[in-house]
Amino acid sequence: MTVLGIMGGSGVYDIAGLKDAKWQRIASPFGETSDEFLFGVLDGLDVVFVPRHGRGHRHSPTSINYRANIDALKRIGVTDILSLSACGSLREDLPPGYFVVVDQFIDRTFARDKSFFGEGFVAHVSMAHPTCNRLAHAVHDCARQAGFPIKFGGTYLAMEGPQFSSLAESRLYRSWGCDVIGMTNMPEAKLAREAEICYVTVAMVTDFDCWHPDHDHVQVADIVRVLLDNAEKAKTLVTMVAPLLKESRPTPCPHGCDRALEHALITAPAARSAEVAKKLDAVAGRVLKAS
Numbered sequence: 001m002t003v004l005g006i007m008g009g010s011g012v013y014d015i016a017g018l019k020d021a022k023w024q025r026i027a028s029p030f031g032e033t034s035d036e037f038l039f040g041v042l043d044g045l046d047v048v049f050v051p052r053h054g055r056g057h058r059h060s061p062t063s064i065n066y067r068a069n070i071d072a073l074k075r076i077g078v079t080d081i082l083s084l085s086a087c088g089s090l091r092e093d094l095p096p097g098y099f100v101v102v103d104q105f106i107d108r109t110f111a112r113d114k115s116f117f118g119e120g121f122v123a124h125v126s127m128a129h130p131t132c133n134r135l136a137h138a139v140h141d142c143a144r145q146a147g148f149p150i151k152f153g154g155t156y157l158a159m160e161g162p163q164f165s166s167l168a169e170s171r172l173y174r175s176w177g178c179d180v181i182g183m184t185n186m187p188e189a190k191l192a193r194e195a196e197i198c199y200v201t202v203a204m205v206t207d208f209d210c211w212h213p214d215h216d217h218v219q220v221a222d223i224v225r226v227l228l229d230n231a232e233k234a235k236t237l238v239t240m241v242a243p244l245l246k247e248s249r250p251t252p253c254p255h256g257c258d259r260a261l262e263h264a265l266i267t268a269p270a271a272r273s274a275e276v277a278k279k280l281d282a283v284a285g286r287v288l289k290a291s
């Protein structure tokens with residue numbers, strides 16, 4: 001059964017129109033989630049909304065507890081995550097207001113816990129194709145239907161922040177062929193993969209970062225202006241995608257997201273830390289039961 005998790009980014013702090021809507025705290029052995037989660041039903045589909053920065057935007061990209069958020073979503077049975085993120089554009093043809101269904105990442109973050117695994121229990125999942133193709137197509141189809149300007153596929157540069165990039169950095173990322181830049185999708189996407197949850201990001205362009213000769217360098221006030229319009233469109237997208245996911249979702253995921261751990265565990269069962277394994281009861285429960 002599909003349960004849709006929605007990771008709301010900057011400007012998206014709740015989702016209206018959920019039936020039986022209820023905010024509820026979910027406990028995780030990885031610590032405190034960003035906020036309570038909003039549970040509800042959208043067009044017959046179970047939906048769980050997470051305000052990534054917390055209501056009121058309290059958590060910086062570095063201080064978000066990504067592990068707790070993803071672990072808690074796994075614990076409550078979320079199968080698919082739609083991430084909604086504000087981003088800067090690194091391309092002339094992706095102006096503010098444009099959406100990108102991200103399919104690749106370059107991870108330049110360095111001050112975050114990036115794995116559920118580690119000392120005492122090691123695993124290596126594939127990140128060759130870090131997003132779920134099936135979910136990506138569903139979201140893209142809905143956006144096209146709604147007439148939103150959207151590009152299918154694009155590389156998101158994840159930076160640590162919270163300061164925006166220098167001009168040299170912005171130019172460097174452009175020379176690497178990156179399309180958009182943001183601060184939150186890593187390690188979120190990596191952790192979703194470890195938790196065997198399908199993940200896709202709709203990156204919503206708010207600015208041209210600082211590389212564009214005809215535009216001022218990015219400032220929060222400019223972002224917020226564009227954000228409000230983007231956020232409304234993002235909410236429309238969610239209402240369109242929900243019935244689609246309810247209808248046509250045979251498992252397993254054709255992309256293999258829900259089996260990512262199958263060949264990933266490397267620590268021998270006898271050598272595994274019982275303490276670490278205990279914390280992995282949700283994330284790796286499926287494979288631990290089998291081994």
Ligand SMILES: CSC[C@H]1O[C@H](OP(=O)(O)O)[C@H](O)[C@@H]1O
Binds near residue numbers: 052084182185220
């Ligand atoms: C308020 S602009 C910078 C902020 O916005 C993006 O967050 P999110 O992906 O949660 O929408 C960006 O990554 C920064 O965290």
Ligand SMILES: Nc1ncnc2[nH]cnc12
Binds near residue numbers: 164209
């Ligand atoms: N230019 C930018 N750099 C990083 N994160 C962003 N979020 C929105 N715009 C951004």
